[in-house]
Amino acid sequence: MIELRELAPADVDALLGIYGAEATKYLGRAAMDVAEARYYIRDAAASAELSPRTLYVLGLTVDGDLLGVVKLHCDRPVAAVSYILRPDSWGRGYATEGVRKILALAFGHLGLPEIRARHHPGNPASGRVLLKAGFVPTGEQTGFMTYAIRSPQDGAATDRTTAHGGAGGTVRSQWRAWGAVWRWMTWAWGGRMRRMPSLREEGRRQGRLAGSGDAGDHDPAHATRRSRPGESGRGTRPTPIWPCDCWRLWRT
Secondary structure: OEEEEEOOHHHHHHHHHHOOHHHHOOOOOOOOOHHHHHHHHHHHHHHHHOOOOOEEEEEEEEOOEEEEEEEEEOOOOOOEEEEEEOHHHOOOOHHHHHHHHHHHHHHHHOOOOEEEEEEOOOOHHHHHHHHHOOOEEEEEEOOEEEEEEEOHHHHHHHHHHHHOOOOOHHHHHHHHHHHHHHHHHHHHHHHHHHHOOOHHHHHHHHHHHHOOOOHHHOOOOEEOOOOOOOOOOOOOOOEEOOHHHHHHHHHO
16 A cells, blocks of 8 residues: 655665665765765654645655655745655556655645646656656756646636636637627528518508508608698608517518
Protein backbone atom coordinates (compact mmCIF):
# COMPACT_ATOMS: atom_id res chain seq x y z
CA MET A 1 0.00 0.00 0.00
CA ILE A 2 1.36 3.41 -1.05
CA GLU A 3 1.07 6.24 1.48
CA LEU A 4 2.49 9.69 2.17
CA ARG A 5 3.54 10.56 5.72
CA GLU A 6 5.63 13.03 7.68
CA LEU A 7 9.32 12.23 8.08
CA ALA A 8 10.60 10.98 11.43
CA PRO A 9 14.08 10.98 13.08
CA ALA A 10 14.34 7.23 12.41
CA ASP A 11 14.28 7.87 8.64
CA VAL A 12 17.97 8.90 8.40
CA ASP A 13 19.17 5.64 6.89
CA ALA A 14 16.27 5.52 4.45
CA LEU A 15 17.06 9.05 3.26
CA LEU A 16 20.67 8.06 2.58
CA GLY A 17 19.42 5.34 0.24
CA ILE A 18 16.97 7.71 -1.47
CA TYR A 19 19.41 10.61 -1.97
CA GLY A 20 22.23 8.46 -3.28
CA ALA A 21 24.55 9.35 -6.15
CA GLU A 22 22.45 7.62 -8.83
CA ALA A 23 19.22 9.41 -7.89
CA THR A 24 20.76 12.87 -7.45
CA LYS A 25 22.79 13.09 -10.65
CA TYR A 26 19.94 14.96 -12.40
CA LEU A 27 19.24 17.24 -9.43
CA GLY A 28 22.46 19.21 -9.60
CA ARG A 29 23.56 18.20 -6.12
CA ALA A 30 25.76 15.64 -4.36
CA ALA A 31 24.59 12.57 -2.50
CA MET A 32 23.25 13.14 1.01
CA ASP A 33 25.33 12.33 4.07
CA VAL A 34 24.24 11.56 7.64
CA ALA A 35 24.55 15.13 8.91
CA GLU A 36 22.48 16.50 6.05
CA ALA A 37 19.88 13.76 6.49
CA ARG A 38 19.38 14.72 10.14
CA TYR A 39 19.11 18.41 9.27
CA TYR A 40 16.73 17.54 6.43
CA ILE A 41 14.35 15.78 8.84
CA ARG A 42 14.50 18.62 11.38
CA ASP A 43 13.81 21.18 8.68
CA ALA A 44 10.84 19.17 7.39
CA ALA A 45 9.42 18.97 10.93
CA ALA A 46 9.83 22.74 11.37
CA SER A 47 8.01 23.37 8.09
CA ALA A 48 5.12 21.22 9.29
CA GLU A 49 4.70 23.47 12.33
CA LEU A 50 4.27 26.66 10.31
CA SER A 51 0.83 28.21 9.87
CA PRO A 52 0.04 28.61 7.11
CA ARG A 53 2.21 25.78 5.94
CA THR A 54 4.24 26.62 2.84
CA LEU A 55 6.29 23.44 2.38
CA TYR A 56 5.20 19.79 2.55
CA VAL A 57 8.07 17.27 2.71
CA LEU A 58 6.39 13.87 2.86
CA GLY A 59 7.87 10.41 2.79
CA LEU A 60 6.51 7.94 0.25
CA THR A 61 6.10 4.51 1.81
CA VAL A 62 5.14 1.19 0.26
CA ASP A 63 3.90 -1.28 2.85
CA GLY A 64 5.69 0.76 5.50
CA ASP A 65 9.05 0.91 3.68
CA LEU A 66 10.24 4.49 2.98
CA LEU A 67 11.17 4.53 -0.72
CA GLY A 68 11.01 8.21 -1.66
CA VAL A 69 10.15 11.79 -0.84
CA VAL A 70 7.46 13.96 -2.43
CA LYS A 71 7.43 17.73 -1.90
CA LEU A 72 4.80 20.41 -2.39
CA HIS A 73 6.23 23.94 -2.52
CA CYS A 74 3.53 26.52 -1.71
CA ASP A 75 5.95 29.39 -1.10
CA ARG A 76 6.12 30.34 -4.79
CA PRO A 77 3.89 32.42 -7.09
CA VAL A 78 2.63 29.10 -8.48
CA ALA A 79 2.92 25.99 -6.31
CA ALA A 80 5.26 23.24 -7.50
CA VAL A 81 5.75 19.52 -6.96
CA SER A 82 9.06 17.64 -6.79
CA TYR A 83 9.89 14.03 -5.98
CA ILE A 84 12.74 11.56 -5.69
CA LEU A 85 12.69 7.79 -5.44
CA ARG A 86 15.18 5.15 -4.42
CA PRO A 87 16.71 3.68 -7.61
CA ASP A 88 15.77 0.06 -6.84
CA SER A 89 12.08 1.06 -6.83
CA TRP A 90 12.03 2.85 -10.20
CA GLY A 91 9.65 1.72 -12.93
CA ARG A 92 6.94 0.34 -10.64
CA GLY A 93 4.50 3.26 -10.66
CA TYR A 94 5.32 4.38 -7.12
CA ALA A 95 6.38 7.89 -8.15
CA THR A 96 3.24 8.40 -10.25
CA GLU A 97 1.02 7.33 -7.37
CA GLY A 98 2.92 9.55 -4.95
CA VAL A 99 2.48 12.58 -7.25
CA ARG A 100 -1.23 11.84 -7.57
CA LYS A 101 -1.59 11.77 -3.80
CA ILE A 102 0.20 15.11 -3.37
CA LEU A 103 -2.03 16.59 -6.09
CA ALA A 104 -5.10 15.41 -4.21
CA LEU A 105 -3.81 17.29 -1.16
CA ALA A 106 -3.02 20.41 -3.21
CA PHE A 107 -6.30 20.60 -5.12
CA GLY A 108 -8.54 19.18 -2.40
CA HIS A 109 -7.56 20.25 1.11
CA LEU A 110 -5.47 23.28 0.08
CA GLY A 111 -7.64 24.39 -2.85
CA LEU A 112 -4.71 25.43 -5.06
CA PRO A 113 -5.63 26.38 -8.64
CA GLU A 114 -2.48 25.19 -10.44
CA ILE A 115 0.64 23.09 -9.84
CA ARG A 116 3.87 23.12 -11.81
CA ALA A 117 6.76 20.69 -12.07
CA ARG A 118 9.97 20.19 -14.02
CA HIS A 119 12.64 17.60 -14.78
CA HIS A 120 16.08 17.38 -16.34
CA PRO A 121 16.04 16.62 -20.10
CA GLY A 122 18.36 13.69 -19.46
CA ASN A 123 15.76 12.04 -17.26
CA PRO A 124 12.77 11.32 -19.55
CA ALA A 125 11.39 8.75 -17.10
CA SER A 126 10.55 11.63 -14.75
CA GLY A 127 8.59 13.27 -17.58
CA ARG A 128 6.56 10.11 -18.06
CA VAL A 129 5.69 10.17 -14.36
CA LEU A 130 4.31 13.69 -14.73
CA LEU A 131 2.34 12.86 -17.87
CA LYS A 132 0.74 9.83 -16.22
CA ALA A 133 -0.20 12.01 -13.25
CA GLY A 134 -2.04 14.43 -15.55
CA PHE A 135 0.54 17.16 -16.15
CA VAL A 136 0.80 18.92 -19.52
CA PRO A 137 4.16 20.00 -21.03
CA THR A 138 4.59 23.78 -21.11
CA GLY A 139 8.06 24.13 -22.67
CA GLU A 140 11.60 24.54 -21.42
CA GLN A 141 13.02 26.96 -18.86
CA THR A 142 16.58 27.32 -17.49
CA GLY A 143 17.55 23.98 -18.97
CA PHE A 144 14.62 22.00 -17.51
CA MET A 145 11.47 20.64 -19.14
CA THR A 146 8.45 22.31 -17.52
CA TYR A 147 4.93 21.01 -16.88
CA ALA A 148 1.69 22.27 -15.35
CA ILE A 149 -1.69 20.95 -14.26
CA ARG A 150 -4.88 22.85 -13.41
CA SER A 151 -7.29 22.02 -10.62
CA PRO A 152 -10.38 20.09 -11.83
CA GLN A 153 -12.54 22.34 -9.62
CA ASP A 154 -10.99 25.43 -11.16
CA GLY A 155 -11.79 24.17 -14.65
CA ALA A 156 -15.41 23.46 -13.68
CA ALA A 157 -15.75 26.94 -12.19
CA THR A 158 -14.43 28.44 -15.42
CA ASP A 159 -17.01 26.49 -17.44
CA ARG A 160 -19.79 27.69 -15.15
CA THR A 161 -18.62 31.28 -15.46
CA THR A 162 -18.59 31.02 -19.22
CA ALA A 163 -22.08 29.52 -19.26
CA HIS A 164 -23.49 32.31 -17.07
CA GLY A 165 -21.88 35.31 -18.73
CA GLY A 166 -18.57 35.93 -17.02
CA ALA A 167 -15.91 38.44 -18.07
CA GLY A 168 -13.27 38.31 -20.79
CA GLY A 169 -13.86 35.62 -23.38
CA THR A 170 -17.27 34.95 -21.86
CA VAL A 171 -18.57 38.30 -23.10
CA ARG A 172 -17.52 37.40 -26.62
CA SER A 173 -19.27 34.05 -26.32
CA GLN A 174 -22.42 35.76 -25.11
CA TRP A 175 -22.39 38.19 -28.03
CA ARG A 176 -21.91 35.31 -30.47
CA ALA A 177 -24.91 33.54 -28.93
CA TRP A 178 -27.12 36.63 -29.23
CA GLY A 179 -25.92 37.13 -32.80
CA ALA A 180 -27.00 33.61 -33.67
CA VAL A 181 -30.43 34.22 -32.12
CA TRP A 182 -30.82 37.49 -34.04
CA ARG A 183 -29.85 35.85 -37.35
CA TRP A 184 -32.41 33.11 -36.76
CA MET A 185 -35.15 35.63 -35.92
CA THR A 186 -34.32 37.64 -39.05
CA TRP A 187 -34.46 34.54 -41.21
CA ALA A 188 -37.71 33.32 -39.66
CA TRP A 189 -39.45 36.71 -39.88
CA GLY A 190 -38.20 37.24 -43.43
CA GLY A 191 -39.77 33.94 -44.46
CA ARG A 192 -43.11 34.95 -42.99
CA MET A 193 -42.93 38.38 -44.64
CA ARG A 194 -42.35 36.72 -48.01
CA ARG A 195 -45.50 34.68 -47.47
CA MET A 196 -47.58 37.73 -46.47
CA PRO A 197 -49.86 39.25 -49.13
CA SER A 198 -48.75 42.59 -50.42
CA LEU A 199 -49.91 45.54 -48.34
CA ARG A 200 -50.74 47.30 -51.56
CA GLU A 201 -52.99 44.47 -52.60
CA GLU A 202 -54.59 44.53 -49.16
CA GLY A 203 -55.15 48.26 -49.51
CA ARG A 204 -56.75 47.77 -52.89
CA ARG A 205 -58.99 45.06 -51.50
CA GLN A 206 -60.11 47.30 -48.65
CA GLY A 207 -60.63 50.17 -51.12
CA ARG A 208 -62.87 48.05 -53.26
CA LEU A 209 -64.84 47.00 -50.23
CA ALA A 210 -65.26 50.64 -49.25
CA GLY A 211 -66.30 51.66 -52.79
CA SER A 212 -63.62 54.31 -52.93
CA GLY A 213 -62.05 53.27 -56.22
CA ASP A 214 -58.35 52.49 -56.69
CA ALA A 215 -56.44 52.65 -53.42
CA GLY A 216 -53.12 52.57 -55.25
CA ASP A 217 -52.79 56.36 -54.93
CA HIS A 218 -52.34 55.94 -51.21
CA ASP A 219 -49.12 55.05 -49.41
CA PRO A 220 -48.63 51.29 -49.70
CA ALA A 221 -47.76 51.25 -46.01
CA HIS A 222 -51.36 52.20 -45.22
CA ALA A 223 -54.76 50.77 -45.98
CA THR A 224 -57.85 52.87 -46.73
CA ARG A 225 -60.57 52.85 -44.11
CA ARG A 226 -64.31 52.75 -44.95
CA SER A 227 -65.98 56.10 -45.67
CA ARG A 228 -68.70 57.31 -43.39
CA PRO A 229 -72.14 57.76 -44.89
CA GLY A 230 -72.17 60.92 -47.00
CA GLU A 231 -68.37 61.22 -46.97
CA SER A 232 -66.40 61.02 -50.18
CA GLY A 233 -63.63 58.45 -50.36
CA ARG A 234 -61.27 61.10 -51.81
CA GLY A 235 -59.22 62.95 -49.21
CA THR A 236 -60.07 60.64 -46.33
CA ARG A 237 -57.24 59.95 -43.97
CA PRO A 238 -55.86 56.43 -44.39
CA THR A 239 -55.74 54.15 -41.40
CA PRO A 240 -52.20 52.93 -40.54
CA ILE A 241 -51.48 49.26 -40.29
CA TRP A 242 -50.30 48.42 -36.80
CA PRO A 243 -48.25 45.38 -35.73
CA CYS A 244 -51.46 43.58 -34.84
CA ASP A 245 -52.59 44.13 -38.46
CA CYS A 246 -49.33 42.55 -39.65
CA TRP A 247 -50.10 39.55 -37.49
CA ARG A 248 -53.60 39.43 -38.93
CA LEU A 249 -52.28 39.66 -42.49
CA TRP A 250 -49.83 36.86 -41.83
CA ARG A 251 -52.62 34.69 -40.47
CA THR A 252 -54.79 35.26 -43.58
